[in-house]
Amino acid sequence: MSAREDILRRVRTALGDGGGPVPVPREYRRRAALSRRDVVALFGERVADSRAAVRHVGADELVTAMAAMLWAREAKGIAVPADLPPGWLGGLEGVRALTDVPALDPAVLAESDGVVTGCSLAIAETGTVVLDGGRAQGRRELTLIPRHHLCVVHADQIVGTVPEAVARLDPYRPLTWISGPPDGRGLEVLVVED
Amino acid sequence: MRFADAARPELADPSSRRTRRQAATRARARQAEATAGLPDWERLREAGAAIRDRTLRDLGAHLEALEASVTEEGGRVHWARDAAEARRIISRLLPGDTEAGLVRSDVTDEIGLEGGNAGPHTRAAVVGARFLVAETGTLVVTDPGESLTFPGTVVVVAGIEDTVPTWSDLEVLLQLLPRSEAGRRMHPAVSTRTGDLQLVLLDNGRTRALADETGRAALRCIHCSACRDVCPVYERTGARPYGPGRAGPIGAVLTPQLGGVEASLGASLPFASTLCGACADVCPVKIDIPGLLVHLRGEVVESRRRRPVPTPELLLMRGLAWSMGDERRYEQTLVRRARWAGLLARDGRIRRLPGLLGKWTDARDLPVPPRQSFRAWWRRRP
Amino acid sequence: MRIAVFITCWGDALFPGTGKAMVRLLERLGHEVTFEPAQTCCGQMHWTTGYRPEAISLARRFAEVFRDHELIVTPSASCAATVRTAYPRMDPALAGLRVYELTELLVDILGVTDVGASYPHRVTYHPTCHSVRALGLGDRPLRLLRAVRGLELAGLPAADECCGFGGAFAIKNADTSVAMVADKIAHIHETGADIVCATDDSCLAHIGGALSRLRSGVRAVHIAEILASEEGAGERAAAGTGGVPGRIAERMTRRVRRSEAR
Numbered sequence: 114m115s116a117r118e119d120i121l122r123r124v125r126t127a128l129g130d131g132g133g134p135v136p137v138p139r140e141y142r143r144r145a146a147l148s149r150r151d152v153v154a155l156f157g158e159r160v161a162d163s164r165a166a167v168r169h170v171g172a173d174e175l176v177t178a179m180a181a182m183l184w185a186r187e188a189k190g191i192a193v194p195a196d197l198p199p200g201w202l203g204g205l206e207g208v209r210a211l212t213d214v215p216a217l218d219p220a221v222l223a224e225s226d227g228v229v230t231g232c233s234l235a236i237a238e239t240g241t242v243v244l245d246g247g248r249a250q251g252r253r254e255l256t257l258i259p260r261h262h263l264c265v266v267h268a269d270q271i272v273g274t275v276p277e278a279v280a281r282l283d284p285y286r287p288l289t290w291i292s293g294p295p296d297g298r299g300l301e302v303l304v305v306e307d
Numbered sequence: 308m309r310f311a312d313a314a315r316p317e318l319a320d321p322s323s324r325r326t327r328r329q330a331a332t333r334a335r336a337r338q339a340e341a342t343a344g345l346p347d348w349e350r351l352r353e354a355g356a357a358i359r360d361r362t363l364r365d366l367g368a369h370l371e372a373l374e375a376s377v378t379e380e381g382g383r384v385h386w387a388r389d390a391a392e393a394r395r396i397i398s399r400l401l402p403g404d405t406e407a408g409l410v411r412s413d414v415t416d417e418i419g420l421e422g423g424n425a426g427p428h429t430r431a432a433v434v435g436a437r438f439l440v441a442e443t444g445t446l447v448v449t450d451p452g453e454s455l456t457f458p459g460t461v462v463v464v465a466g467i468e469d470t471v472p473t474w475s476d477l478e479v480l481l482q483l484l485p486r487s488e489a490g491r492r493m494h495p496a497v498s499t500r501t502g503d504l505q506l507v508l509l510d511n512g513r514t515r516a517l518a519d520e521t522g523r524a525a526l527r528c529i530h531c532s533a534c535r536d537v538c539p540v541y542e543r544t545g546a547r548p549y550g551p552g553r554a555g556p557i558g559a560v561l562t563p564q565l566g567g568v569e570a571s572l573g574a575s576l577p578f579a580s581t582l583c584g585a586c587a588d589v590c591p592v593k594i595d596i597p598g599l600l601v602h603l604r605g606e607v608v609e610s611r612r613r614r615p616v617p618t619p620e621l622l623l624m625r626g627l628a629w630s631m632g633d634e635r636r637y638e639q640t641l642v643r644r645a646r647w648a649g650l651l652a653r654d655g656r657i658r659r660l661p662g663l664l665g666k667w668t669d670a671r672d673l674p675v676p677p678r679q680s681f682r683a684w685w686r687r688r689p
Numbered sequence: 690m691r692i693a694v695f696i697t698c699w700g701d702a703l704f705p706g707t708g709k710a711m712v713r714l715l716e717r718l719g720h721e722v723t724f725e726p727a728q729t730c731c732g733q734m735h736w737t738t739g740y741r742p743e744a745i746s747l748a749r750r751f752a753e754v755f756r757d758h759e760l761i762v763t764p765s766a767s768c769a770a771t772v773r774t775a776y777p778r779m780d781p782a783l784a785g786l787r788v789y790e791l792t793e794l795l796v797d798i799l800g801v802t803d804v805g806a807s808y809p810h811r812v813t814y815h816p817t818c819h820s821v822r823a824l825g826l827g828d829r830p831l832r833l834l835r836a837v838r839g840l841e842l843a844g845l846p847a848a849d850e851c852c853g854f855g856g857a858f859a860i861k862n863a864d865t866s867v868a869m870v871a872d873k874i875a876h877i878h879e880t881g882a883d884i885v886c887a888t889d890d891s892c893l894a895h896i897g898g899a900l901s902r903l904r905s906g907v908r909a910v911h912i913a914e915i916l917a918s919e920e921g922a923g924e925r926a927a928a929g930t931g932g933v934p935g936r937i938a939e940r941m942t943r944r945v946r947r948s949e950a951r
């Protein structure tokens with residue numbers, strides 16, 4: 114008998130007829146009882162709590178704010194996904210954008226001064242940004258290797274709770290949930306409000 | 308080795324005791340704060356317990372669904388009856404000349420895998436899973452996800468019980484796990500990957516545990532280690548006396564459950580608890596660990612009753628039960644005991660008892676039982 | 690009210706003072722106390738040590754002995770917890786016995802927090818694991834202690850942590866058990882109290898046994914003894930407060946009737 118059949122048979126023998134499905138009481142909160150404004154504010158607080166830097170800017174200030182944040186870190190070469198909105202880096206002088214097409218070598222990523230991406234969504238209660246490899250996010254390596262990550266979050270991408278996030282996310286995409294700066298690397302979150 | 312014997316050297320080391328106490332105090336405070344921060348914590352625990360029960364009650368179907376989803380998405384599922392078979396499968400799957408990085412988990416520890424961290428330089432990885440979603444074939448890890456990025460081989464190892472039925476179940480488990488495990492609102496990183504995995508599913512005693520209700524309850528565990536952080540016994544002894552398996556209260560349940568209660572470690576672990584209940588209070592999936600320990604104690608005692616020569620403890624406990632089965636016998640015992648105690652006493656206390664009870668008086672006095680028991684007093688009341 | 694006492698095997702043999710104090714206290718509050726002479730042990734020790742058949746027959750015996758009693762009280766949180774939480778697991782037919790721990794009976798059923806006691810000592814209270822986690826006694830014992838004349842209550846640091854008794858644990862894992870009580874004692878000493886009290890004579894035997902071995906001078910005393918005490922209240926009693934217990938009893942009976950009517 115193969116191991117598969119053997120284990121499945123043992124599982125079935127162990128359980129007998131099982132006794133019917135167990136109901137799951139789902140009386141927990143699905144949404145936060147907060148206004149949009151408060152959800153965005155809570156996200157900012159929770160990100161700051163996680164020891165990541167966070168800044169709130171208006172849509173028209175995005176370019177200047179980003180440039181200021183990169184200059185402040187004396188960044189010279191920044192990795193970016195191929196589909197980063199071209200406008201985002203418009204205000205940069207003296208900073209070279211290394212576009213990830215063709216895929217940048219891990220050594221180049223490790224040498225770069227950081228990476229700039231967007232995100233798929235963000236969770237207020239936990240101060241989390243979630244990347245799914247979609248628009249403006251690039252492949253997973255891009256955010257794992259460089260020593261600094263500047264993540265742009267649009268206010269309308271922020272949900273209140275984990276259940277809201279799970280309901281919106283696509284299980285078939287590779288997801289990376291980031292809550293606070295990873296060991297030895299920096300994280301800055303730029304919240305764009307309209 | 309018995310838990311009590313293995314604990315002795317650990318107890319005698321003041322500096323590690325101090326370190327463990329400090330670590331425990333910090334972990335408890337963080338956990339308490341993180342769980343107090345969620346108004347629906349108790350409702351999440353209810354849901355978490357039910358989700359895990361639901362998984363286990365119908366595990367066969369969920370495993371088949373998981374296999375179908377993983378295969379559909381381009382991965383493969385391998386089945387391992389025990390640790391040795393799992394190790395064989397893994398080494399066959401890994402390309403021979405590369406060094407694989409390891410994302411450790413309780414299961415990778417269980418089958419004895421060792422290795423360096425996975426990083427951008429490693430070409431293959433062995434990954435201990437946190438959860439596997441049967442509905443979608445998704446792997447969930449609480450690790451930045453380096454290991455999931457390789458173009459090369461990713462071998463995932465999981466216990467058969469690490470399955471969860473649906474994607475939406477994660478909305479509960481990803482709230483419970485980080486708060487219980489690290490007192491955080493969320494893990495610093497959670498990564499998922501669907502399909503394109505070589506998945507090794509491990510039995511290694513789990514189907515045996517699944518067969519009884521207690522074993523099934525223990526398999527709800529989501530490996531958060533909160534029970535260990537609050538355990539006053541673990542705080543004093545550390546991990547080593549729990550043996551090669553998992554440490555702390557759930558280890559005291561699972562090790563005997565997976566490996567049997569006949570060996571001296573398995574027979575002593577169910578007794579390595581005061582049944583204080585701190586673990587059950589914090590467990591995010593509401594495992595009644597003290598209840599399971601009591602059940603296992605019963606198994607240990609039953610296995611001993613079959614011995615040709617009864618243990619001194621069995622004789623003592625049977626004798627007590629016999630005398631307490633009748634109030635006249637009981638009272639005679641009280642009178643006899645008081646007489647003996649009178650002989651052993653000095654300055655109103657007993658400093659040394661013979662036999663099994665000598666363990667008590669090694670470090671604690673016993674009050675001298677008064678000549679007159681309560682019932683004797685009651686009878687003589689005006 | 691008519692209240693049956695369950696003295697516990699441990700109390701009957703080793704700590705009869707606790708049972709006597711409980712009887713004195715309940716009678717002082719104007720209740721009628723009965724003692725079933727056939728009672729022995731609830732079976733806890735056998736149950737938690739793994740001796741199932743022995744435990745179950747003791748449990749059945751207990752249920753038989755107390756069959757006709759509406760209200761049963763015991764000076765032991767762990768025995769009350771055994772009857773209420775372990776019995777239904779042993780045999781569903783054993784569910785539903787109304788056994789209360791003493792402080793629970795006083796506060797919840799008799800509706801009293803000032804029992805007219807007097808105890809001029811500095812006291813700290815150790816909440817035993819079963820009283821906190823199995824019965825959820827919360828601050829009931831503390832409310833009772835705060836109302837005791839002359840008693841100076843000192844908060845115990847890390848109070849919720851187990852003292853290390855744990856029944857068979859105290860013997861089978863004696864070293865770990867002693868390591869735990871050593872830390873408990875350090876906390877008791879921090880309070881500067883002369884007395885440590887609790888709802889369980891089993892834990893108190895462990896804590897008190899270690900205190901006595903250390904010649905610490907601090908004594909372990911059951912909360913029933915404190916609540917029954919009239920130490921230092923002699924003058925007041927002589928000055929004509931004899932009517933108080935009677936009035937308290939009257940009040941109690943009225944409260945109980947009201948709560949039953951609800």
Ligand code: SF4
Binds near residue numbers: 487527528529590594
């Ligand atoms: S038994 Fe409960 S508390 Fe302990 S590790 Fe498992 S899930 Fe966590």
